[in-house]
Amino acid sequence: MSAELTLGAEEELHLIDLESWKLSARAPQLLSRLPREHYSAEIQRTTVETNTAVVDTLGGLRDELVRLRRGLVEVAAEDGIGIAAVGTAPTAAFADFELTATGRYGRMQEQYRLLVDEQLICGLQVHVGVSNRDLAVQIMQRIAPDLPVLLALSASSPYWNEQDTGYSSIRSIIWQRWPSAGSTGYLASAAEYGDLVDDLISTGVIADAKMAYFDVRPSSHAPTLELRVCDATPIVDDAILIAGLFRAAVRAAEVDIAACRPFAPVPAPLHRASVWRAARGGLSGELLDHLRHPRPHPAREVVRSLVHRLRPQLEELGDWDEVQELSETALARGNSADRQRAAFAERGRLSDVVELVVAETHGPASGPAPAVPALRRYRARAGDEAVGPGLQPRAAYRDLVDHFRKQPPEQLAERVAARDAWVDARGLTFGVEGEQQRFHVDLVPRLISPHEWAALAEGLGQRARAVEAFLQDVYGEQRLLADGVLDRDLVEGSPGWRAEARRLPAGVVRAPVMGFDLVRNEFGGWRVLEDNLRNPSGAAYALAVRELLDAVVPELPRPDGLVDPRTALAALAATLRAGSPDGAVALLSSGPGSSAWFEHRVLAEQAGLLLCGADDLEVVDGRVRHRGSGGAVGCLYLRLDVELVDLVDADGRPVGAQLFETAVAGGVRLANAPGNGVADDKAMYCHVPELIAYYLGEHPTLESVPTYRTSDEAEYRIVLDRVGELVTKPVDGHGGLGVLIGPDAAASAVAERRAQIVADPAGWVAQEVVMLSSHPTLDDGSLEPRHVDLRAFVYLTGTGPGEQTLAGLALTRMAPEGSLVVNSSRGGGAKDTWIVAPGAGASDG
Structure with missing residues (x-):
């Protein structure tokens, strides 16, 4: 393999005051007690970024993410602070933004104003080693149609400014407003990519190559191809799933390039439309398929289609069994946006939502254990009021569901017969055509x-x-x-x-x-x-x-x-x-x-x-x-x-x-x-x-x-x-x-x-x-x-x-x-x- 296919990740993590469940602007204090090679500041003082070591396996990446989260959690706990790996903190309001005091960030705020002032968002960046920069640019053109699927899996930002936005990932919508975000359009080589970035810098629209905020790009500081479209994910295994699919997509594109297989670049408006669909509905709506003239299909079908299309590369990398299991688990329990809305529906409290995402971020890589047994045979859908992600009865319905599933069939039949007898005895009827x-x-x-x-x-x-x-x-x-x-x-x-x-x-x-x-x-x-x-x-x-x-x-x-x-x-x-x-x-x-x-x-x-x-x-x-x-x-x-x-x-x-x-x-x-x-x-x-x-x-x-x-x-x-x-x-x-x-x-x-x-x-x-x-x-x-x-x-x-x-x-x-x-x-x-x-x-x- 000419591509190195190593793995690394950067996670942006919100700092949450565990008493008020609001954002905490104590990043400078926490970073002073953390090693600089793995923890760094972001544009807002309510966020810390972690940077993993370079690894070769999904298991190694999982260990790194867990290690770095645990290190931050331990230091933050001393100040009564927790962390939340989500695109937006549910209780965050516009007034919560506090700029990190550096000259670079100060210049950005002066130049971009509202774009910076509303940057209370966190993303997940995944790096895959691609040593040849020309190859990296060619690969990023070919994998563009798969990026919206990865966004849908990661979607974790339904709430913004203390309101449900109707989107599964409002972070990506906010992010797309940057002048250098989204798709690059077709580029044939690393030289063309470099010219594009240089031209953007020359216009004064961006200050440096780090501000090329494209959905996927050759890294500005490492020999990797960097995925940037995704929300931060509270459950580590969701990030591992995304990393496994991204690496497999990189490998599939590399194979196609080596075989000189032709491809048609996705027109920028279609790519934007596909990303928008993923941001709007996440896993609960529809995604566009991989065809030349894309059409919407249920998100679950599109996710499974991607996993099976990448099976040869996943097997080659030794990731097939793990990615297949992780994908089915993710589809069963829903993405973070689904789970957050389920938490809010119980009592109408955004603090409950923050408590959930903090618990998931602090918890095991596989996510918290289910509270009660799942309804395995229930044909759940996104809008079910009683059965939520992972086929789990929602908290308000647990006793009711448990009552009915424990009833023997003959007893249920007796209840149904008694119901019909009651209806007939009381004359409970309605009229149809007289x-x-x-x-x-x-x-x-x-x-x-x-x-x-x-x-x-x-x-x-x-x-x-x-x-x-x-x-x-x-x-x-x-x-x-x-x-x-x-x-x-x-x-x-x-x-x-x-x-x-x-x-x-x-x-x-x-x-x-x-x-x-x-x-x-x-x-x-x-x-x-x-x-x-x-x-x-x-x-x-x-x-x-x-x-x-x-x-x-x-x-x-x-x-x-x-x-x-x-x-x-x-x-x-x-x-x-x-x-x-x-x-x-x-x-x-x-x-x-x-x-x-x-x-x-x-x-x-x-x-x-x-x-x-x-x-x-x-x-x-x-x-x-x-x-x-x-x-x-x-x-x-x-x-x-x-x-x-x-x-x-x-x-x-x-x-x-x-x-x-x-x-x-x-x-x-x-x-x-x-x-x-x-x-x-x-x-x-x-x-x-x-x-x-x-x-x-x-x-x-x-x-x-x-x-x-x-x-x-x-x-x-x-x-x-x-x-x-x-x-x-x-x-x-x-x-x-x-x-x-x-x-x-x-x-x-x-x-x-x-x-x-x-x-x-x-x-x-x-x-x-x-x-x-x-x-x-x-x-x-x-x-x-x-x-x-x-x-x-x-x-x-x-x-x-x-x-x-x-x-x-x-x-x-x-x-x-x-x-x-x-x-x-x-x-x-x-x-x-x-x-x-x-x-x-x-x-x-």
């Missing part, structure tokens, strides 16, 4: 942590206030339309617009009961998928599902602080009574033929509401009265399948019109009034952030799913080109009807939907596909992942702060196997939602 069907309930509950519930309360309360303000305005003064925030045709042309609703009294809350459908993505972030203001159902099913679990599996281990969903009933009744004339609160239903009849019966019974149909009410002397008792009704909670003004009784009496006129005169309050459909129209959904800004002067704290309106000419063309990639929905659809998930649809269905959009552009919207989170579901005695969403409810008495309540119940809906559609009418089911009250789990950042 027929009542059994409501499917899974026995594995879903947990919502205190910090998540607190965030949802804030975000949904904000959304509810803005939507109610919109309803009162567009049926009142119409300031929003006068100010040009929305077009009049958009609002008054909506299928949910009811002109008669403008006659209702001003200042009365029109949607005191709101339902919101939420999803979590693969990174754990919540998104609002739909708003429901006409007949938001599901609350009674949430109550029933809890009763079912209490009856059928009473032995399930319950967490402390579990909220009783029955507390929502008093809040519902109080909300409906607020601002209503004296008299009873009645739930006006379309009757037993309604698809939500079960819900109507349960809510009326348990919240103390009067359950009425059209035949039960009459208007006497300007007041609504119950015909049976003669009692006055002060509030009508409308749960109708028709518009109120169209409601008639069995004799054809226009009861609905009479009730509406009474409401206009102030004789009764209508809860969830006519015309609310203008606000939960799916075409209006994408404008809710504007409503929040206009009415509240705030930024949304919960994001929406990117949504296209095909009535807009520009977006219409985008949607037509991408019907097969998007979720398309009818504007006035409900219950999952008419929803087409493009990537899962047949070509004929996509073509048909495209024709429907062409025929009626205003009748459709399209949304980007959100890969819903998954949750373990009991299926034939085993736990299997199913996609889930969440229906939550906000009770509203006004539009001011504090006039909204997030109900202490929620319905988790789950999709059938292989589907993203959770609606019961499409084969979905439900889970009990265990909300843990905020308090002990308050966020510290």
